[in-house]
Amino acid sequence: MTLRIGIIGCGGIGQEHARRLHFKLAGAQVVAINDINLAAATQFSEMSGIQARVLDSHQAVIDAPDVDALVVASWGPAHEEQVLACIKAGKPVFCEKPLAVTAEGARRIVDAEVQAGKKLVQVGFMRRYDAGYRALKATLDAGTVGDALLVHAAHRNPAVPEMYVGDMSITDTFIHEIDVFRWLLNDDYVSVQVIEGRKTRNAHAGLHDPITVLLETRQGIRIDTEIYVACRFGYDIQCHVVGETGVASLPEPMSVPLRSNARQGSGILMDWKLRFIDSYDVELQDWIEATVRGEVNGPDAWDGYVASVTAEACIEARKTKQILPIALPERPAFYARQG
Amino acid sequence: MTLRIGIIGCGGIGQEHARRLHFKLAGAQVVAINDINLAAATQFSEMSGIQARVLDSHQAVIDAPDVDALVVASWGPAHEEQVLACIKAGKPVFCEKPLAVTAEGARRIVDAEVQAGKKLVQVGFMRRYDAGYRALKATLDAGTVGDALLVHAAHRNPAVPEMYVGDMSITDTFIHEIDVFRWLLNDDYVSVQVIEGRKTRNAHAGLHDPITVLLETRQGIRIDTEIYVACRFGYDIQCHVVGETGVASLPEPMSVPLRSNARQGSGILMDWKLRFIDSYDVELQDWIEATVRGEVNGPDAWDGYVASVTAEACIEARKTKQILPIALPERPAFYARQG
Amino acid sequence: MTLRIGIIGCGGIGQEHARRLHFKLAGAQVVAINDINLAAATQFSEMSGIQARVLDSHQAVIDAPDVDALVVASWGPAHEEQVLACIKAGKPVFCEKPLAVTAEGARRIVDAEVQAGKKLVQVGFMRRYDAGYRALKATLDAGTVGDALLVHAAHRNPAVPEMYVGDMSITDTFIHEIDVFRWLLNDDYVSVQVIEGRKTRNAHAGLHDPITVLLETRQGIRIDTEIYVACRFGYDIQCHVVGETGVASLPEPMSVPLRSNARQGSGILMDWKLRFIDSYDVELQDWIEATVRGEVNGPDAWDGYVASVTAEACIEARKTKQILPIALPERPAFYARQG
């Protein structure tokens, strides 16, 4: 069976997902698309060779009888309304980050889905599909280093544009760690502290960089994450889990070992787009297959909601310079963890 | 356009390729299959869900009007006849190693293809599609370490079954290096020497292990390869290219870095099947797409022929303990190197 | 000129230093010793072959006319009185950690030395003499990674005895980091926070393990150190300095790279005594030579005092779970940093 997909939002990531689903992955076909810029959507549909119907509203795509499932890749503020419409229509939807721009909005999606009585929503946290994180999780789950006690992490970017300011190091950058550590540790957060230390001269005026975020989990695991987006030297994602009997780390991306110019070593990526590009394929292939089976297998609406709540707590902790609790309602049975 | 494929030979690798083509990759469908054991072919076709027609001869599969291209995965001695039949039928064919069991047989395929006037044959040397070798080749082609002068390589296997004897370390194991180094270096071999040194007690009676093969190329590059198939510790493929300004190496497969039990490091694969499993996907996806375009993009019949000639020279050099020339006819223009 | 040395305290470290000074290093001779257990001192003097005079009080050793310089290796509570006596006698003294058991006591030594008008005291912080830390400091001082912004560190021990309890993770373990980071960064501390996270089941009842200490320096550098003394897997000292353009790390101790048993990697020390053993030689050789020149070249009384003040602040921060300021008086010009 081929899953027939409607795309809502044809900007950069929407176009990439459309091509991936239609040409690269198995079992899916893009049949309808919409974008706020209809002309752009039409051009994309033709130039890409996808030749999907271009419909004049996201609702028209959702309602199209030959659309089995939706991909929401519009801009963030539109996500909530579009995802709610998918739920209302009873159609599975893959929504890019963020699920909603506020925790409250994400909560409304959770509530609507629970009320609909069927899991339909997956959120685009692709790191869970990265081969490195998966290998790390398998190692942890196998008990190779015993129970986790501490996590030391870093999210480093060589540079960010001028428009990247204020709390974007939380909402655009750290949001990935927020989701992936919960998944990696099978745990949730209970408190957060944010430390602004010495600022690099390489960060522009609107940005305090680097910062350190300290999270505490229900099990008492302490996670420190360096967020450093003007580090200059590379896009560098580090994650070291300290357990009762050892330390397990996220593998470095594959790179050719070199001995040259009085140095030995290997390259670090400069372009963040390359770091997790393979995980998008795995994520969407998995989504296609789960959707055909009538399941949601990946990060769900609850995960999207928890990420929003946590990010908001981080921002507040940063502002107040306090150690703040993260108050989460109990996870509904509806969203019970798999596996 | 979907490429409709006929499978000849449904043993282990044939079944894997059939599933891969039919379910995992984009743009292909398995429509007909044959195996010397028809009952097994029928069972596979049904159990796998592929539901292809089972035909009672390889010729019937080749001749089927809805079969656009063939995959030959029968046992080695049958390859020559089957590939020749594909050429005769004017249909593209992907043939698993070896192209033929003798250099003479491979030569007949080359001659037939040249006479047919169109490249149709690809040989299953999957290492050229491995991400590590590709990254290494890109590094060499970029001139990062200057012109290659020496290659130090190793092909290590933890253990081999009792049936693995005599020259199988050449024909079954080293054959991969024979192909991949030519491709990596854009070069051909001119001489070979084989050294049988101290034998490990872990090798069974019928096998001298390890051995070292020394190859010389037209450009004068010297390649030493350790072949050690009872090494016990892991499936371990090493390749270090020494150039005029540095050394570039094949990356290690991804593995979780661990600190535990008084050791730091990471795992080495024990199962050879896992080492190049991803490269099969890349290889066949590339073959599908090139075939649809009417091209042969990968290792061709000439490459299969050269591998056979080289392997035979290795065996002779081993027997005679001499440094032997490898006499290759000039590469026909028909088989000009791409890129 | 040979430096004639008196040893005060002949327990484990005292005996090691005596042998090192007398037999292994150049330019020194042990001529007199004392220990609270005179019989043990006598036995050591004879058995070791040093054949030094055994005197019946530390004061007698200090006063001996042929003793040019002293090594204090008695138990901690005795250090203050003995070092003060050396200062009073105008003789150079190398005092093992701690300089005194309270910051107040260390302060009295500082005051006495300033009043005496001549630097005489060196404290046994041997990490400053470790080849790895020295290489790291040289890299930082050369500006290779730009100005330091963050330090991520770990002090891991496989296990500690039952007698290691309470705040010993500060006073006996972290004390080394307290000294070495000040030196590495040419900086001082202004605040501290201590986090007790999830406790390992491998720590005994009297010990909360691991803990994390967060230090802030005058320059705003943030240092996080994991102290984990029941980590099981090895004695593992980590230090990663994140700068404006890169990250520089403490080298791992030399270890033979191995490929065996499905793993590649190298050993981690299990015995902390081996990790810095070479640095004792470098430290004392440097002390001999500086002493002969009439200088104090290594960690001085001020450094010992600052370490005590910082350790006390850590303990208070741990107890109160607050971020506490570290109040240091201005560094007297008398103790101006070298080079």
Added chain:
Amino acid sequence: MTLRIGIIGCGGIGQEHARRLHFKLAGAQVVAINDINLAAATQFSEMSGIQARVLDSHQAVIDAPDVDALVVASWGPAHEEQVLACIKAGKPVFCEKPLAVTAEGARRIVDAEVQAGKKLVQVGFMRRYDAGYRALKATLDAGTVGDALLVHAAHRNPAVPEMYVGDMSITDTFIHEIDVFRWLLNDDYVSVQVIEGRKTRNAHAGLHDPITVLLETRQGIRIDTEIYVACRFGYDIQCHVVGETGVASLPEPMSVPLRSNARQGSGILMDWKLRFIDSYDVELQDWIEATVRGEVNGPDAWDGYVASVTAEACIEARKTKQILPIALPERPAFYARQG
């Protein structure tokens, strides 16, 4: 007891050894020196602060009643005569490489020493005292990788001066591997082959570079060594021993791990003098102590002779392009291997 030493030859290495023995190591004193350039010897004796007597012939140094032992650091062609004179005088002698410039000359030293009936001669093969090789040997001797089967080695130098020509890659460079592999493997050589492959454009006209030397040992171990002295990128010594159950490698020299400029890794030395500089200290300290005990503990005259025989066979094998036997007489019981 202090060993009183006479130095014969005060060029670069002679001066270094004199300072090392006199100022840095324990238990030795340089009391007399000679050089073919007496003025230079006098100047060195004064400027260095050693203030040894400058005698007008090597024989005068050997005969001086207060000279207990000799260090021969003159130019190679003088070694044989000077070492023979030491043997005749019954005095221990440490002779820098080579023991003699021909195997025949080395043999005369062996014969003289056997006739004298007492081991007196040590040859300056310092690699046996390198911490890395020692750790590797300990790993092999412990059986960690089982019996050795193969050794893959490399001796790389960034560049060599114009005067370095012809067979100096054997006599000046590979000579170190010749000695150290015998020691590492507790074995001797039985055959040699030399391969001149593709020449780097970075080597000057008088030098074929790189070359590969293949040695076979009595136990059948096969050793391949790349000698590449215009490799540009660094002074890089590699040694990988492949055993029955694993591979053990020579550790890389300590270097600060860096992440910067889109690369991670660490430095490779450019100056060969730094690579084994610590091993000179260990070597001479060991020699002092063994000499005081009346022993020769390090590489002896037999080792020097075997190195000469092997080097001559390498040169002949290179010239003839043949696999040549290395004919060694049986090791005399007088030179039985220690431990």
